[in-house]
Amino acid sequence: xxxxxxxxxxxxxxxxxxxxxxxxxxxxxxxxxxxxxxxxxxxxxxxxxxxxxxxxxxxxxxxxxxxxxxxxxxxxxxxxxxxxxxxxxxxxxxxxxxxxxxxxxxxxxxxxxxxxxxxxxxxxxxxxxxxxxxxxxxxxxxxxxxxxxxxxxxxxxxxxxxxxxxxxxxxxxxxxxxxxxxxxxxxxxxxxxxxxxxxxxxxxxxxxxxxxxxxxxxxxxxxxxxxxxxxxxxxxxxxxxxxxxxxxxxxxxxxxxxxxxxxx
Amino acid sequence: xxxxxxxxxxxxxxxxxxxxxxxxxxxxxxxxxxxxxxxxxxxxxxxxxxxxxxxxxxxxxxxxxxxxxxxxxxxxxxxxxxxxxxxxxxxxxxxxxxxxxxxxxxxxxxxxxxxxxxxxxxxxxxxxxxxxxxxxxxxxxxxxxxxxxxxxxxxxxxxxxxxxxxxxxxxxxxxxxxxxxxxxxxxxxxxxxxxxxxxxxxxxxxxxxxxxxxxxxxxxxxxxxxxxxxxxxxxxxxxxxxxxxxxxxxxxxxxxxxxxxxxxxxxxxxxxxxxxxxxxxxxxxxxxxxxxxxxxxxxxxxxxxxxxxxxxxxxxxxxxxxxxxxxxxxxxxxxxxxxxxxxxxxxxxxxxxxxxxxxxxxxxxxxxxxxxxxxxxxxxxxxxxxxxxxxxxxxxxxxxxxxxxxxxxxxxxxxxxxxxxxxxxxxxxxxxxxxxx
Numbered sequence: 001x002x003x004x005x006x007x008x009x010x011x012x013x014x015x016x017x018x019x020x021x022x023x024x025x026x027x028x029x030x031x032x033x034x035x036x037x038x039x040x041x042x043x044x045x046x047x048x049x050x051x052x053x054x055x056x057x058x059x060x061x062x063x064x065x066x067x068x069x070x071x072x073x074x075x076x077x078x079x080x081x082x083x084x085x086x087x088x089x090x091x092x093x094x095x096x097x098x099x100x101x102x103x104x105x106x107x108x109x110x111x112x113x114x115x116x117x118x119x120x121x122x123x124x125x126x127x128x129x130x131x132x133x134x135x136x137x138x139x140x141x142x143x144x145x146x147x148x149x150x151x152x153x154x155x156x157x158x159x160x161x162x163x164x165x166x167x168x169x170x171x172x173x174x175x176x177x178x179x180x181x182x183x184x185x186x187x188x189x190x191x192x193x194x195x196x197x198x199x200x201x202x203x204x205x206x207x208x209x210x211x212x213x214x215x216x217x218x219x220x221x222x223x224x225x226x227x228x229x230x231x232x233x234x235x236x237x238x239x240x241x242x243x244x245x246x247x248x249x250x251x252x253x254x255x256x257x258x259x260x261x262x263x264x
Numbered sequence: 265x266x267x268x269x270x271x272x273x274x275x276x277x278x279x280x281x282x283x284x285x286x287x288x289x290x291x292x293x294x295x296x297x298x299x300x301x302x303x304x305x306x307x308x309x310x311x312x313x314x315x316x317x318x319x320x321x322x323x324x325x326x327x328x329x330x331x332x333x334x335x336x337x338x339x340x341x342x343x344x345x346x347x348x349x350x351x352x353x354x355x356x357x358x359x360x361x362x363x364x365x366x367x368x369x370x371x372x373x374x375x376x377x378x379x380x381x382x383x384x385x386x387x388x389x390x391x392x393x394x395x396x397x398x399x400x401x402x403x404x405x406x407x408x409x410x411x412x413x414x415x416x417x418x419x420x421x422x423x424x425x426x427x428x429x430x431x432x433x434x435x436x437x438x439x440x441x442x443x444x445x446x447x448x449x450x451x452x453x454x455x456x457x458x459x460x461x462x463x464x465x466x467x468x469x470x471x472x473x474x475x476x477x478x479x480x481x482x483x484x485x486x487x488x489x490x491x492x493x494x495x496x497x498x499x500x501x502x503x504x505x506x507x508x509x510x511x512x513x514x515x516x517x518x519x520x521x522x523x524x525x526x527x528x529x530x531x532x533x534x535x536x537x538x539x540x541x542x543x544x545x546x547x548x549x550x551x552x553x554x555x556x557x558x559x560x561x562x563x564x565x566x567x568x569x570x571x572x573x574x575x576x577x578x579x580x581x582x583x584x585x586x587x588x589x590x591x592x593x594x595x596x597x598x599x600x601x602x603x604x605x606x607x608x609x610x611x612x613x614x615x616x617x618x619x620x621x622x623x624x625x626x627x628x629x630x631x632x633x634x635x636x637x638x639x640x641x642x643x644x645x646x647x648x649x650x651x652x653x654x655x656x657x658x659x660x661x662x663x664x665x666x667x668x669x670x671x672x673x674x675x676x677x678x679x680x681x682x683x684x685x686x687x688x689x690x691x692x693x694x695x696x697x698x699x700x701x
């Protein structure tokens with residue numbers, strides 16, 4: 001094995017060369033700016049390259065989908081973002097979008113069509129699950145087989161879009177020690193960050209939501225808490241820090257676990 | 265004579281019911297459009313799954329099955345009640361027996377359900393009286409809510425007791441006078457044994473008492489329901505049929521905003537004067553008259569079971585937000601404003617509003633839009649949509665939002681991300697990336 005430089009294809013460059021990739025990989029703001037989540041995006045980009053999938057990112061031309069604005073009530077700002085994005089996506093004639101963030105997934109899949117943006121939207125968990133089932137990702141099960149892994153459902157894959165089984169199928173392919181939290185699938189408790197909560201102080205109460213959820217995850221005695229959303233990751237990682245457990249228990253995104261299992 | 269008394273009772277019942285219903289219809293006329301009701305096939309499927317098969321009730325299996333028995337029993341018993349109305353008007357007895365096997369089945373099932381529902385109601389009442397069920401508590405659960413629940417449960421219990429009394433005295437009477445028994449009575453045929461040492465005349469009196477008290481209780485119940493949280497009985501099945509069919513994650517688009525944004529983005533119209541004829545519309549929901557018919561129907565269907573609140577992450581962690589309260593507040597506000605709204609129309613103003621007088625900003629901002637409440641609601645009430653619509657009012661009409669949220673807005677506006685980073689930095693993650701080959 002040797003290290004090879006990985007270049008991430010950018011839509012504008014491809015366009016200049018008259019090339020058209022099959023997919024747009026929508027990185028999202030957390031993927032671009034959040035230091036922890038950058039690692040997740042890197043892991044997923046490695047998997048895409050490993051799979052020889054024809055894709056490109058928008059790079060500097062990407063802009064917030066408008067999700068936090070919309071869910072905080074600023075429909076005006078959301079629609080301005082959405083219409084600008086739709087214009088750029090139209091310029092590159094993009095038909096298929098892979099998203100890594102459940103919030104971006106939901107908004108492209110369910111909400112942009114109302115404004116004239118119609119795409120085939122694929123979540124990264126669906127893509128990874130399909131690739132594993134198709135035998136295109138040869139996973140080394142010895143890596144995590146003896147590690148107990150629990151999965152925290154993100155609201156915007158789960159309840160919002162009924163994506164419950166794909167992340168579980170993926171995890172079952174890398175460990176035989178997958179364990180559910182008490183509240184899982186449609187019963188799962190939110191991490192506390194959705195609906196733009198991520199960006200504000202919580203209202204007064206007895207407890208922070210992310211602590212409640214972290215405690216539930218700790219009850220499973222898992223060594224790894226797997227997440228599939230940038231906001232959930234921030235929350236669960238903060239929860240582990242709050243509980244002084246960040247040394248013994250790790251929070252990984254599903255894409256990172258796959259990349260590690262593949263030895264990428 | 266009996267027929268005349270019965271007819272008068274029926275007319276009074278229908279008149280009161282009609283008056284109540286017309287008020288609700290007039291309030292619905294004042295609500296805003298929500299979505300066109302299409303996909304009837306899909307809706308019928310939903311009706312069968314969620315309403316008839318009670319699928320979402322079974323998310324809590326024990327109370328789920330008890331409620332399902334009560335629901336299925338009510339549907340079966342509706343047949344017997346219709347027969348009683350016919351009997352009462354034409355002065356006959358068990359007049360629908362001509363339906364033969366179907367009659368035997370429906371009456372037999374009704375008789376059996378009467379016993380099952382009696383047991384279920386006793387369990388429900390005991391839970392409320394003797395157990396401390398957390399789901400039934402909360403700031404919105406005032407004494408009136410608890411009394412309301414107990415009254416409805418008691419009436420249902422009385423309905424079941426009178427039905428069983430009616431059936432068993434009927435069986436005993438017919439047996440005594442050697443006449444044919446119409447229908448099948450799997451429970452009452454045993455209960456009829458109670459009448460074994462009683463004279464035929466006394467059994468007849470018992471039968472009359474049970475018959476009249478049963479039908480009059482139904483008439484009374486039908487007219488109490490619309491003034492209590494048990495309007496649920498009438499509204500929940502339509503509410504399921506009229507559910508939003510979109511995935512829970514999808515928020516409805518605001519067309520009026522789309523028009524404005526498109527005008528702003530189009531250089532030809534950006535600086536033109538707004539068209540004169542466009543009426544000034546309020547963005548989002550401030551008060552009762554801003555809600556859609558779906559929001560209002562949701563609020564009327566709610567029976568305050570609290571399943572929504574019991575799964576709300578904000579409520580679980582002690583915040584003020586309770587999705588059940590949001591629905592109850594809308595219903596209460598609409599009721600408070602209904603007189604004025606019906607008389608004076610949408611412009612009626614009583615210097616109060618749903619936001620602030622009923623629902624605080626603190627509650628609205630605590631929602632994570634996780635949709636656990638909507639997922640949990642057995643009759644598909646959609647609380648988050650209403651909450652977001654109230655946020656829309658706060659943000660777009662008043663410019664009011666928590667500090668962190670305002671920062672997010674300005675960051676998205678200025679640099680296209682919720683954080684204050686330059687678009688130039690969007691590809692930093694891809695620098696010096698290596699892959700093992």
